[in-house]
Amino acid sequence: MNSKITKSVSYALAACVVASSISLCSDAASATSGVSALSSATGVLETTNFTAFAGAQLSVNDMLANATNISTETQLAENESEWVATAENPYANIAIAQVDNYVYIRESASADSEYVGKLYNKSAGTVSETVEAEDGTWVCITSGDVTGYVKSEFVVQGNEELAKEMSRRVATVNTQTLYVREQASTDSAVIDLLPLGDDLTIIDESMEDSGWVKVSCDAGDGYISTDYVDISTEFTVAESKAHEEARLAKEEADKKAAKEAAEKATASAAKSSKSSSSEGKHYSAPSGSNGSSVVNYGAQFVGNPYVYGGSSLTGGTDCSGFVMSVYSAFGVGLPHSSSAMRSVGYGVSYDQMQPGDIVCYSGHVGIYAGNGTLLHASNARTGITYSNVNYKQILAIRRIF
Numbered sequence: 001m002n003s004k005i006t007k008s009v010s011y012a013l014a015a016c017v018v019a020s021s022i023s024l025c026s027d028a029a030s031a032t033s034g035v036s037a038l039s040s041a042t043g044v045l046e047t048t049n050f051t052a053f054a055g056a057q058l059s060v061n062d063m064l065a066n067a068t069n070i071s072t073e074t075q076l077a078e079n080e081s082e083w084v085a086t087a088e089n090p091y092a093n094i095a096i097a098q099v100d101n102y103v104y105i106r107e108s109a110s111a112d113s114e115y116v117g118k119l120y121n122k123s124a125g126t127v128s129e130t131v132e133a134e135d136g137t138w139v140c141i142t143s144g145d146v147t148g149y150v151k152s153e154f155v156v157q158g159n160e161e162l163a164k165e166m167s168r169r170v171a172t173v174n175t176q177t178l179y180v181r182e183q184a185s186t187d188s189a190v191i192d193l194l195p196l197g198d199d200l201t202i203i204d205e206s207m208e209d210s211g212w213v214k215v216s217c218d219a220g221d222g223y224i225s226t227d228y229v230d231i232s233t234e235f236t237v238a239e240s241k242a243h244e245e246a247r248l249a250k251e252e253a254d255k256k257a258a259k260e261a262a263e264k265a266t267a268s269a270a271k272s273s274k275s276s277s278s279e280g281k282h283y284s285a286p287s288g289s290n291g292s293s294v295v296n297y298g299a300q301f302v303g304n305p306y307v308y309g310g311s312s313l314t315g316g317t318d319c320s321g322f323v324m325s326v327y328s329a330f331g332v333g334l335p336h337s338s339s340a341m342r343s344v345g346y347g348v349s350y351d352q353m354q355p356g357d358i359v360c361y362s363g364h365v366g367i368y369a370g371n372g373t374l375l376h377a378s379n380a381r382t383g384i385t386y387s388n389v390n391y392k393q394i395l396a397i398r399r400i401f
Contacts, residue, residue: 091163094235095127095141095155103155105148105238109138117146117240122166124235127157144237169202171215171229178229180222184212192219192379193308194363198339200224201362201393202231216392218319218364219379251346258400261331262289269329283314286329290401291356295369298326302375305383311336319365322377322384323358326367332400338365345398353397359389360396368397
């Protein structure tokens with residue numbers, strides 16, 4: 001690979017729940033509870049078709065760096081193409097899975113070989129070689145931490161437009177506080193603030209030469225200076241067999257721990273006080289240990305103020321502080337970061353979304369309240385409020401209970 005390619009720092013875990021009844025005989029598997037389209041921290045979704053992540057979110061530079069043993073000359077010869085990935089063209093040599101749910105990545109170019117990972121629908125990998133075998137054509141791909149072979153009929157290669165559609169251009173904040181402005185000028189009004197480490201989806205890079213890109217944030221679309229962000233390209237990538245096993249075990253343990261913590265916190269709150277008050281307003285203690293209980297508790301704070309960097313449900317909180325503090329009342333510890341919340345709990349699809357699920361957007365996060373509504377600390381103008389859950393593109397849906 002091109003020696004100038006550098007490894008990106010933006011990497012986050014994200015996974016889907018796969019039905020245990022799937023047959024291991026077929027290389028392309030489907031399941032009604034699996035992923036049928038990818039959301040993205042990777043990928044661009046139609047507003048009517050959101051799903052959870054499959055595999056892991058990984059920058060294209062990470063993907064390319066994982067295949068450094070393949071030279072540019074070898075790629076050209078094996079793929080009979082001059083379209084080779086470079087830092088300037090991150091979409092070259094990308095293969096996109098086109099299956100109902102996932103395709104197995106195998107140790108060798110044979111359906112009889114062991115599988116080493118799963119490439120989920122619309123996930124990506126870099127192609128290093130093509131092999132003609134008795135049972136058809138196979139391609140060797142590197143996707144995340146998985147390298148192996150998939151049947152070529154289950155992936156689309158050489159389609160730059162599809163690769164762009166299935167990727168996400170990301171601006172990760174590398175300064176203490178990033179200003180999002182109405183226009184591409186430091187004289188323009190600030191419409192939103194983002195903390196160090198959070199990221200935004202880039203929607204227009206036509207002004208990058210002048211030092212600005214257009215992004216999507218909770219306050220709407222705005223502009224940020226490229227001086228204060230790291231820009232990368234992210235795809236959803238494969239999940240190794242070992243990681244899937246570890247993830248499923250961890251999810252079960254986390255669900256059990258979260259439920260026990262919620263029950264303990266509820267019992268403790270019930271013993272100490274039936275309600276609390278702030279400035280004359282009374283709030284009930286948390287009760288229950290499921291998603292609906294989380295919504296019922298958080299709904300009490302509708303109308304309270306939004307404060308950037310805050311985490312007080314009564315005195316002022318920002319979006320991630322609101323989710324963090326509501327769940328904290330149930331004994332669940334979450335990060336004070338909207339981007340970090342995309343890897344808490346476990347991922348579910350849009351069709352599986354239930355009250356209490358954490359819904360993640362570009363630069364924002366909230367709690368699904370049911371009936372198509374989002375409970376969230378929106379902005380300084382509206383404070384804690386309700387919105388349509390589809391008010392902007394969903395990047396991930398995470399479940400704690």
